[in-house]
Amino acid sequence: MKQQGQAAPGQALPVVIIGAGLAGLTVALHLAQQGQNVVVLAKRTVGEGATPWAQGGIVGVLGSDDSIASHVHDTQDAGAGLVDENTARFIAEHSAAAIEWLVAQGVPFSPDPDGPLGLHLTREGGHAVRRIAHAADATGKAIHDALLAAARAHPRVTLREQVMAVDLITHHHLGRFDDPRARRVHGVYALDIVSGHVDALAASAVVLATGGLGKVYRYTSNPDTATGDGVAMAWRAGCRVANMEFIQFHPTCLYHPQDRTFLLTEALRGEGAQLKLPASAGGGRFMPHHDPRAELAPRDIVARAIDFEMKKHGLDHVWLDVSPIVAEKGEAFVREHFPTIHARCLSLGIDITRQPIPVVPAAHYSCGGIVTDTDGRTDLPGLYAVGESTYTGLHGANRLASNSLLECVVIGKTCAEAIQASPQAEHVEVPAWDESLVENADEQVVISHNWDELRLLMWNYVGIVRTTRRLERAQHRIRNLREEVDEYYANFRVNRDLLELRNLLVCAELIVRSALMRHESRGLHYIRDFPQPLPMSFPTVLYREARSRRTR
Structure with a gap:
């Protein structure tokens, strides 16, 4: 019997997009408009991500007093020397088209008859001119409502709520460790939160659009969905991550x-x-x-x-x-x-x-994440990532206000184009989720206590101002917590709270590891032991050792 999410013989597999915010919906709509079937997974309802919470707006180089060079300069200035200039220019060059596409989708931006494209532009911190298109002070909600309506109306887009990705299905799960043809992402294991059943969803490509990781801290502007799921899954699958030390705290x-x-x-x-x-x-x-x-x-x-x-x-x-x-x-x-x-x-x-x-x-915002190019490609064939879960080089050591929504729209489009242009992968049968050796959890209080300890630990030791000693203490305790949770994960049936805590612990460890590697203060990373920036600096890139055995 074929698994749920498997395509019938001769039938093309869908693209599975994990996340129903601006990044995920942008990719989904562009793919669907090109005739591709898409499944979008939301671990709560489709309206509970971070996009509807965005207030300020989205950057567009539109005015006669503005220029690509000016936007790039402001992005680099905010990024404190770690912005990839080519990426910043690519994003800026596509900003006007991104705004026009959103307008075409029905986004009701605040109007100004005398403004470019008939839009009112505002100014935010770090910007030299007014270049922020907005819908009053609820821009994210206006954008999300319009794109969600379009996705719901499109016959090639399937929206699934209360479904949380557990892990990516790779060649490790197929038992084909040394076969280069199988070295790719073949789908995703996904927990139906209502039924408690884990499905194996085969996919022609998987897109991580899971948003941020703000819930790793005690105080955050992020919604409850921001638990670093995409970063953790990509890391476990063997992808690089970069600049995880740069966590933006909204003032x-x-x-x-x-x-x-x-x-x-x-x-x-x-x-x-x-x-x-x-x-x-x-x-x-x-x-x-x-x-x-x-x-x-x-x-x-x-x-x-x-x-x-x-x-x-x-x-x-x-x-x-x-x-x-x-x-x-x-x-x-x-x-x-x-x-x-x-x-x-x-x-x-x-x-x-x-x-x-x-x-x-x-x-508020993680400036680092899964390493991708400007087409959303990761280190693994078949796996793409867009939005806050990624590192493209745009944000550097600090994100310029309102560049985040722009990145989602620009890279969302190029990601869809890259997926469409990619050759079809070899069709394989993905293995079912194995829970033959696990049992129902006995005490959920273990999860809630560890969650509270982690968030307080990160706030006190890995916050706005850091020290090496605090980071080392945090690292030691995070490792202990991760070992406890890994043991829990190995012996009990999964649920959303356990999976989110597991992912947050991975992200917390990556943040601390990256912070310990940066012996300077730069942008969002301020450490008292090294209060000055170095004359020359580079992104912090972490590599994970390849796994040598199959895991559940």
């Missing part, structure tokens, strides 16, 4: 007991909002003392400045004051351009047109 996450994951977009500071100390710490602005660009400095500088002031004065938070925008442009402008933020804060008793907003930094 302004709402500090409130009822909502600790709500992000206050960069665009607020782009329009004139100011960061201030509480009256107990002297009040007034502090960013001009840290950087001449003040609130418009890149995120790593702003986040470290807030962290410094909080520790210096013993504060739980600082204030983000919107009153300069109100004074210049009026309350109506704030309500019109930031309706989501205004409504959310108002529901918590904060009128941002009249009161400052309490904010703290929070883990």
Whole structure:
């Protein structure tokens, strides 16, 4: 009997895309429009990824006052010397086409009759000019809603919810360790979370579009889905990862007991909002003392400045004051351009047109990940990756605001084209998932306790400011936790919580290993033992030793 996900003899295998955010849906729609059958897996509902949470916007080199060179310069400046210039230029050159494609998909960007393409452009930290296309302050949701509607309507796209990828199916699972023809990804093992059954899904290609890993930290702006699944699966399969030490902490996450994951977009500071100390710490602005660009400095500088002031004065938070925008442009402008933020804060008793907003930094974006080229190719044939789970060289040591959505759309398109142009793989029967030697888990509390310990450990020892001693302590404890979880994984039936913790532990170990290898402070990686940048620096690339035996 053929496994679920296997194609009948003579029938082409589908492309399996893991992740239903902007990256995954972009690849899916481009493939489907070329006649390819696509299966998109979402481990929760299709609306619970990170894309709908994105507020600010997407970069487009569109205005007469802008240029490819200017965007590349700003990207390199934010990336602190580690941006791949060719990648940055490639992305910038395709930015206008990316915006046009989104408009064609029905994305309702904020209009401006006098703006390029009829769009209103805003400015964010690190950008020399206004070049951010946006849909008020809910750009990600507007984009995701439009692409999801298109995917649902397309007959060649199958969306599967509550299905979580467990591991990639490679030549190791086929028992063909030394056969170069089989050295590729042949599909994925996927857990149906409702039934608890693990299916073997054969695929002509697999695309990892799983997003970030923010849930490895105690405080994050990321949704619950951000558990580093793609990075962990690719690493276990033998792919390289790079620049994992560069975790972007967004400077302004709402500090409130009822909502600790709500992000206050960069665009607020782009329009004139100011960061201030509480009256107990002297009040007034502090960013001009840290950087001449003040609130418009890149995120790593702003986040470290807030962290410094909080520790210096013993504060739980600082204030983000919107009153300069109100004074210049009026309350109506704030309500019109930031309706989501205004409504959310108002529901918590904060009128941002009249009161400052309490904010703290929070883990926001991973600038490193699976090494790919600008077509999304990884080290393994048949495996592609797009979006936050990847390292293309675009972000370097720090991501320029709003480049992330752009990367998803540009690389999503080229990835689909590369898949279409690739020769068909040899058809193989993928083995069923083997759980003959496992039993039902006895105590889930082991998972929840280890999860809590990991997140607190990473926050305290591998956060905005690091030391070698802290990193070594974190490394030792993470290894112990990983051994406990690996033993648990080997003996009990899998579930979503176990798989997510397993993946987070892999990502945590990769972050710490990368941080220990970088003997300098650069971009998002600040370590007290080496406070200055080196004259010349290179990406941190990690290689995994090839596996020599088949694993479940």
